[in-house]
Amino acid sequence: MATVDFSTFKYKIEIQNQTVEIDEYGIPQQVWKIVRKTRASVKTNSNSKSEKTKSDGTHYFSRKEFTIRKLGGIKDTGSRILYNNKPYNIILMEDLDEDGVYVMIMGELQE
Numbered sequence: 001m002a003t004v005d006f007s008t009f010k011y012k013i014e015i016q017n018q019t020v021e022i023d024e025y026g027i028p029q030q031v032w033k034i035v036r037k038t039r040a041s042v043k044t045n046s047n048s049k050s051e052k053t054k055s056d057g058t059h060y061f062s063r064k065e066f067t068i069r070k071l072g073g074i075k076d077t078g079s080r081i082l083y084n085n086k087p088y089n090i091i092l093m094e095d096l097d098e099d100g101v102y103v104m105i106m107g108e109l110q111e
Helices: none
Strands: 011-022 028-043 049-054 057-069 079-083 086-095 102-109
Touching: 011 057, 028 079, 057 079, 057 086, 079 102
Parallel strands: none
Antiparallel strands: 011 028, 011 079, 028 057, 049 057, 057 102, 079 086, 086 102
């Protein structure tokens, strides 16, 4: 069982799900709806920079680890975290203890 220090949850984040709404002209629009505003522990570790190979060369993108108290409503795909007005796509979610109280979420900065 992992030990989590709740006093490190000092950063404000928003968890958002992507939904489709029909506008007044009948056209479907993708919008981000806030599921929850909460506090999190945020870590940038040595594995935070990963690389992707693109046709024009190698590109680096940043990742952060967000630890929060478990909550319902998060979808693995189609969800993101808004931190410091920057969106992070959720790429991994992992329970940190057997009780399911804390969750670690790996987020990749959306370009």
